[in-house]
Amino acid sequence: MKTGQQNTIAKTTSLLYETGIATGFAFRFFRQWFRRPFEFKEFLTQCYNVGYTSLPLIGLTGFIMGLVLTMQLRPTMLEYGVASQIPAIVGIAIIREIGPVISALIFAGKIGSSIGAELGSMKVTEQIDAMDVSGTNPFKFLVVSRVLACTLMLPVLSVISDAISLFGAFLGINIRGNTSFQLFWTEVVSSLSFNDILPAFIKTFIFGFAVGIVGCYKGYTCNKGTAGVGRSANSSVVVASVLIFIIDLLVVQVTDILGYN
Amino acid sequence: MKNNETQISASTLLTVNDLCKSFGDLVVLDHFNLTLQKNQNIVVLGKSGSGKSVLIKCIIGLLKPDSGHITVFEKEITSLNSDELDKIRKSIGFLFQSNALYDSMTVRENLEFPLRRHSQKRNESEVEKMVVQALEDVGLKHTIDMMPEELSGGMRKRIALARTLILKPSIILYDEPTTGLDPITAREIIELMNTIKRKYGTSALVISHDMNCIRNAGDLIALLWDGKCHVLDTYEHLLKSEDPVVRNFFAN
């Protein structure tokens, strides 16, 4: 009984400790961010790796989500005689929630793990030390560029994914029914307002930052050995995914309080 | 020559004075002293986990010592800010145990990296010339556009060495340069180390527990024992030493 209690205390302490270190890591990011020189070339490379290469995957999942959501909604909507409302409902669902969150989760799976593994193996094979020795601030070169790339690229991915999702939804409607693209588009747009788009858009920046900072933190503080690399890749995905949902919850509440709902 | 006095002279490149470093309860370095002269190779010998790597990481500034002084080119490493440290680091080469080649870059980019980082103002042809020169020094000019993963362990070690050499450092710190290599490749690397010493007149601090390396690469051998420099002497003298600790290492 006592050992169990001690175990719990130890776990809680280590969790608090980890959170503290991670927060410090995030603050270090903000401190380093403004310091010159800015690793612009590395930043662009990371933007390419993080953003462009994720587009097929995130586009595909977005497309399928739009299509499936519409096809699943259709029977129920028909039953209530409001099939004409499908574009409006699907549009709001995709823009407000599904687009950003699904993109962020896929992003966490693909990019979070790759950053965690990459930085982890760099740490293990002393490449981070080698950079330090070569007159490069590795934190700036590796962490700042990656976190910034994630923060800026996820919103772009999310917007493109939204567009692809809506196209998927349009196809989903046309599998059974028949709606012109113009009507679909008009219905979607008329059901949306800035209050739907802007909070959803802003939260993708936070999602991207979370994925980047968690991946970098886990990689940067990786334990020695290949097992450590695996663990850091794994836990960066898990922690980033959970964080995405927590941030989503917070953003909803904040927008609610601010009245942008 | 136990705990020899530090002699500071014009030819002294590196002085380690009363260096202490511990991780939690584990004391790794306990008042460690060492002096490296110009054109001198010192091999630091010690058991695994005795703090050899910690020593050179403290020297290069990757780890911060708990107490003590490290002087490189008459500058105190421990009190430098990051910009000054970068300047000092330009003249110190560091060959990592695991080579630390950047996997995501080609050999060329790997070699260019310290060049571009340390001093921004270099034109393309000069950079190209320096890269080619460094690769010629290690005999791997043909690998210039390959990725590190395409190379064998020995080749990677030599590329890493080329990257270390490219800034023409005065001191090179070798972290277990022959570990994980077959004896033939290890011998090649040691020969290369000696060639470099002759060609560029560099000094070196070599961390190793490979007897072959100790015999051939070092002018002097420092034995790290219990966090202290137990003995500093030539290989021949140590072979004949009656000290039980030394005998332990040189038994066979």
Added chain:
Amino acid sequence: MNVSQGKNIKLGTFVITGLFFLILMLYLIGKNKNLFGSSFQLKATFENVNGLEAGNNIRYAGINVGTVDRLDFINDTIIEVTMLMNKKVKHIIRKNAIASIGTDGLVGNKIINIVATEGNALAAEPGDFLKSRKSIDTDDMLRTLSKTNENIKTITDSLIYTVTEINKSQVLKSILNDTQVSRNLKQTIINAKNATSNFNTSALLLKNMLHDVNEGKGNLGLLIRDTTAMHSIHTAVANIDSAGRKISHLSQTVNMLAENINNQAENGNGTLGMIMRDSLFSNEIRCTVQNFKKAAKDFDENMKALQHNIFFRNYFKKKEQEKATLKINEAHEP
């Protein structure tokens, strides 16, 4: 270098695509909300905006022509609504147009309907105040209906009383016995009676139906977005109201006439004979009765229109079917 150039081009394409979609979306929504592009302001004041909010649509002839920009209190009873109108309809909306607050369907969002009125007027200028009409909601409708109902009941009562009085008066009876007037009067009263009972049932039905709708029963889907049906109800109710008023006016005339006749008869002087012989006066009575008849017919027509209204058609059809089955059942019984 070439590789990195290619990558940069791809990255650029990627980012620009994303920005394009974002800006397109924002632009379309903005356009939809009249935030961009040319627009002009119109104003209207209301006592009660029934939950209208900024951003609600404004319709003219059923087409979205703008959005509500702002709601401001002018004082404790008047609210000023600023409407952002699409510039394209500037020459269409006249100064004498009327704004009213309505609902998009029975349970939809609030909207402002702008309705043109007859007569010539200049096109509305930016900043003009439009006249507003108090909105009619279901509660108001029911209140009007029950008031009309009560009025008609009073009218019928007084008509019955008048007729009884006329019947009781032997002199009048003999005078009026053979004349067209008496028959007409009788018929009219019967008509009025029928109409009233018809009207009573209809009002009751309407009340029940609206109650059902409020309770969420019935074919809600039919009602939800059918603005036309709502409009028809408004018209029907207004018609009923006006018919009721006409009846009331006529019955007063008849009442007056009957009282006059009564007085004359009781006084027993020769004036009555003179009056009855006076063709002008009898013509007047005839005319009045005919008017009354016409009013009753109008009222009947209104009720029929109500029956044929799309909103009630199903209900009345069902009612007729029930009647038919009842008749068939009766016929089958010996």
